[in-house]
Amino acid sequence: MKKRLAIFLCLAVILSFGLLASGCGGDDEQGDDKTASGGTIYYLNFKPEVADVYKDIAAAYKEETGVTVNVVTAASGTYEQTLKSEIAKAEAPTIFQINGPRGYQNWKDYCADLSGTELYKHMTDPTLAIRDGSGVYGIPFVIEGYGIIYNDAIMRDYFELKTKKTDVSSMEDIQDFATLKAVVEDMQAQKDALGIKGVFASTSLKSGEDWRWQTHLANIPIYYEFQKNDVDLTGDETREIQFQYDQEFKNIFDLYINNSVTDPKMLGSKQVADSMAEFALGQCAMVQNGNWAWSQIAEVSGNTVKAEDIHFLPIYMGMEGEKDQGLCIGTENFIAVNSQASPEQQKLAEDFLYWLYSSDTGKDFVTNRLEFIAPFDTFNEDDRPSDPLAREVMDWMEREDVHTIPWNFTLFPSQTFKDDFGAVLLQYAQGQKNWDDVKNLVVTQWKSESR
């Protein structure tokens, strides 16, 4: 009896270890297999909306070169924490993304110098890259722009309205905040005649959905402040701000929340997707967002907005000389190569990136599937993305009479700063905080989060 039990138990133990070992063995074999045929690199992707496209790119690249590209996509808003846990693993990401100078500070130990790479040499504007001393540690791979998106069909209706109280007769006449405000308020007053529920889409202030205001909109006053005070953007001077253009920010923010589809008190549960749906369904005439929003607009079922009716207007907020202000164009997507990966892997990563942005197959993916405006001279006139908002961004970028506003929000101190800023904006919209509270919070939080 005893003996039999002993044998049985031994068998059980051996069996269970056997299972464990075979489980691990399976992985090993797979790993060997990959390295045997050209190597493997690991790309941690930031943009969930194009996750599937990257899978196709990886397949095409594997076919051409035999190198396997494992693409893992972090869920929306979780890139930093995914990166944090992934990079600690033995098979860490070879290619990852940093969101600007602040991101570089966090991931310094992991960013390889890319100044010798082909990709860097082909940048149209090398100053956009993230540099530290003589090294280049992050290369932007997409240019994006944002402003106020408007539906021209509704605007034309307004300009033809008999009861119109302004003398504005086309969008070209709107070149400053005062005109914009007059038009918006008149439209809001006559919203029933125009068949809309409000001029602006809901100012989404739900936590996690407020980046259009605490990041994108706030970029503009901060940019003007840095400009005016001649702040060296790479230095420590950015650690403190006065928020001296807070009134201008308030101008436009008030205009947004008081002339919208939704009552200001109800904004705390609105999401970006809600705003985009309102715009797509023709319930409002304007929404602040960037060129990435086109897919969101086009995908809404019952979408009434035609591609040719959709245009950008710069965000006027009452700045001096804003007639020649353009869209906010820049990037927060910088590609970095893991310096702690083996030199062979780093080389493979650099080759893959160069292939993606220079070969015909790669470029085709970039323009037609990813719909990126790529900042490299390997792209020419024919390689333009087809979506209307991306084309608008490029047109605005090329206009000689306006200057674009760069994305200085990459210098914002931390996610916590942005979250707190968004939360206080919501409380301001609900009427529970006054504007001084908002200004105070921005100034003090900026300082305390910039340590």
Add this chain to the structure above:
Amino acid sequence: MQKTLRRYAAVFVLPTAVAFTVAFLIPFLMGIYLSFTEFTTVTNAKWVGFSNYVRVFRDSSDFTNAFWFTAKFTVVSVVLVNLFAFSLAMLLTRGIRGTNVFRTVFFMPNLIGGIVLGYIWQLIINGVLSWFMVDITFSASYGFWGLVILMNWQLTGYMMIIYIAAIQNIPSDLLEAAAIDGASPRQVLRNVILPMVMPAVTICTFLTLTNSFKLFDQNFALTGGAPGRETAMLALDIYNTFYGRVGYEGMGQSKAVLFFIMVAAIAYLQLRATRDREVENV
């Protein structure tokens, strides 16, 4: 047999012991170690001693605020959940028609995940509040009561099942004896039923207490801490500290260690207190 079992104890324990070490012991010890370090990823930690713990209280009042909010929430929901669960259990052990249907219906919310529940209740609560032209982010007390309602809705059914089992376990001769002695229903409840279900009370308070204290999903999905951070409970505050900004990972970790100590201490005290009231079931 006893002897044989003892001899092979090590073999029996081994698989579980390995799993326990890998999945619990090692991460736990590593977590304690990390709370004394500054780190971005778990592999590049730098020893800093107690400074993370000092920062938890010195840097901001987030943690203390979250603690008080959690404490209030826990007290309210422990009382309400157990009260409702016990009342339902009393009702559903009387042989009312459809008892089984009711039991199933009350138990079902417990099977739905916290995030989903949070979003559903956010819609419901916002729907109601929209009559008053506000939403749940408007005031911390809306968020508080929203969480209490959600917690009650989810946990009551589960606790009810435990109470039902306990009530059905009461020997019927005790109840008959009480009836013969002329005890009123109230006296039966106080002097027979309650003492006899005390073990269930121990379990249920323990479960509601720890569940409320550790609540994360529901809090995350229902309010996300809004307005500001006023309705962020401890677990959410730890999450925000850890992931909200770089350079705070160590501090988040030390908050987590403090959190563990608190939960363990409170659960221990509660178990000791209610254990003393249990009657031996003959």
